[in-house]
Amino acid sequence: MPKVVDHDQRRVELVNATWRIIARHGIEGATLREIATEAGFANGALKPYFGTKDDLLTFAFGHVFSQTNLRIERGAAGLTGLAAVRAFCHEILPLDETRVSEARIVIPFWQKALTNAAKAQLHDESMLQWRLALLGHLAEARAAGEMHTALTDTDVVGHLLNVLLGAQITAALSPDEHAPEQLVAQLDGYLHLLSTGD
Numbered sequence: 523m524p525k526v527v528d529h530d531q532r533r534v535e536l537v538n539a540t541w542r543i544i545a546r547h548g549i550e551g552a553t554l555r556e557i558a559t560e561a562g563f564a565n566g567a568l569k570p571y572f573g574t575k576d577d578l579l580t581f582a583f584g585h586v587f588s589q590t591n592l593r594i595e596r597g598a599a600g601l602t603g604l605a606a607v608r609a610f611c612h613e614i615l616p617l618d619e620t621r622v623s624e625a626r627i628v629i630p631f632w633q634k635a636l637t638n639a640a641k642a643q644l645h646d647e648s649m650l651q652w653r654l655a656l657l658g659h660l661a662e663a664r665a666a667g668e669m670h671t672a673l674t675d676t677d678v679v680g681h682l683l684n685v686l687l688g689a690q691i692t693a694a695l696s697p698d699e700h701a702p703e704q705l706v707a708q709l710d711g712y713l714h715l716l717s718t719g720d
Contacts, residue, residue: 533571535561537582541623549630554578576634580641583631586624587648590614594655603663604713607656607682611709614652614686616693617702625690653679663716670719678716685709 539561543552554575558565572578590613598609616622635641660675671678685708692700 529571533581534585536563536568536571536578537585537627540578540582541627544626544630545623549579579627579631579634580644582627583641583644586627590624591651598659603659603666603668604717606659607663608709608713610656610659611682611686612706615689615702615705615709616697617705621690622693622697625694628690629694649683652683656682669716671716672719673716681712685712 536557539557540552543556543560547556552575554568554572555565557575557578558568568578572581593613594610597613598606601609614621616625631641632645635645656679657675660669660678663669664675673681689700689705
């Protein structure tokens with residue numbers, strides 16, 4: 523009887539292998555041959571899943587985004603307003619090795635998106651989803667009297683996303699300069715300013 527192959531699981535295994543290779547050697551070192559070896563596959567075995575490294579990188583970005591959203595859903599379950607915003611941000615900030623590895627996938631994807639319309643659209647759609655979620659939480663915070671800032675919710679969301687995405691770059695390039703405790707303290711300081719209006 524032929525062996526049943528779980529193709530989705532194989533793709534995830536390849537993404538995880540890609541994370542490990544990028545963490546050790548950077549995106550240029552993440553050749554299909556290296557990724558196949560890391561995942562325990564024969565080199566040609568990748569072709570049915572990803573024709574090119576570009577295809578793999580796009581899938582990896584989508585997988586990272588999905589995994590982050592699952593964590594956000596779990597972390598913010600039962601929370602509203604600024605507590606939900608804080609939980610949301612914690613799942614994107616590079617506070618542990620998993621999130622730092624995700625940043626190492628996202629950064630080269632951004633580089634590719636600069637010159638690839640399909641990748642740029644995927645990124646834009648992902649960020650729109652996050653913007654809408656944050657706007658919903660901020661609306662809850664305003665309705666509950668938790669926010670006293672004169673900034674618009676749109677400006678607050680823009681600032682939060684700039685901080686979150688910037689932290690991913692910092693964590694990948696100079697992790698020793700930005701400890702998780704610092705990132706959490708910076709986020710909490712900003713949320714405090716939103717609540718007090720100072």
